[in-house]
Each structure stands twice: as structure tokens, then as C-alpha cells.
Amino acid sequence: MPEALVIGGAGYIGSVLVPALLERGYRVNVLDNFLFHQTSLMECCAHENFSVVRGDYRDADTLRKAMRTADCIIPLAAIVGARLARRMPAPPSPPISMPSAR
Numbered sequence: 121m122p123e124a125l126v127i128g129g130a131g132y133i134g135s136v137l138v139p140a141l142l143e144r145g146y147r148v149n150v151l152d153n154f155l156f157h158q159t160s161l162m163e164c165c166a167h168e169n170f171s172v173v174r175g176d177y178r179d180a181d182t183l184r185k186a187m188r189t190a191d192c193i194i195p196l197a198a199i200v201g202a203r204l205a206r207r208m209p210a211p212p213s214p215p216i217s218m219p220s221a222r
């Protein structure tokens with residue numbers, strides 16, 4: 121049975137992708153640091169071919185161990201979208217100066 125490692129698999133895309141991979145007969149291992157305390161994979165926990173490691177992919181040992189048995193790797197871990205905007209709001213834009221009508 122092929123094994124997929126989904127890095128950042130507890131996020132938005134992972135919450136759709138991981139059950140789909142399990143349904144298609146993959147063994148799925150997720151590596152995620154659960155930065156936002158996500159519970160999106162709760163239902164997958166009951167699946168016999170599902171496993172999860174809580175960890176940071178930037179840690180070389182953690183990543184190496186997670187990759188050891190993987191046949192394919194799907195890298196989704198990121199700080200993106202609304203979460204990024206909340207953590208790192210953009211500086212206010214300078215006012216736009218409009219050309220005068222004259």
C-alpha cells in the first residue's frame with residue numbers, strides 16, 4: 121500500500137485531501153505542528169491507515185523520520201491567507217494623491 125506524507129495536512133487543503141487519499145487506498149501520515157489547534161482530522165483518527173506526527177517540518181530530524189517510509193510527499197505547510205494577514209498585517213498604504221481636475 122503506498123504511503124503519502126502530507127506536511128501541513130491539518131490545514132484547509134489537508135482536511136479535504138487526507139480523507140480523499142485514505143478513501144483511495146493510501147496509507148497517510150500527516151506531519152503538522154497544529155499551530156492553530158485544528159481538529160479537522162479528528163474523523164481520520166479512527167482510520168487504520170492514518171497516522172499523525174505533531175512536529176515542525178523545519179526540524180531536520182522530525183522531517184527525516186516522517187519521510188523515511190513515504191512513497192510520496194505533499195508539502196502544504198505554510199502560514200498563508202487570513203492567518204498570515206492577522207499575524208503580519210500589512211503597513212497602512214500611503215494616501216493616493218489624485219490629479220486635480222484642472
Ligand SMILES: NC(=O)c1ccc[n+]([C@@H]2O[C@H](COP(=O)([O-])OP(=O)(O)OC[C@H]3O[C@@H](n4cnc5c(N)ncnc54)[C@H](O)[C@@H]3O)[C@@H](O)[C@H]2O)c1
Pocket residue numbers: 127128129130131132133134151152153154155156158175176177178195196197198199200201203
Ligand atoms: N487554500 C487555498 O485555497 C489554496 C489555494 C492555492 C494554494 N494553496 C496553498 O496550499 C498550501 C496549504 O494551504 P491551506 O489553505 O491548507 O493552509 P492552512 O493554513 O489551512 O494549512 C497549513 C498547515 O500547515 C501547518 N503548518 C504551518 N507551519 C508549519 C510547520 N512549520 N511545520 C508543520 N506544519 C506547519 C499549519 O498548522 C496548518 O495545518 C499553502 O502553501 C497555500 O499557499 C492554498
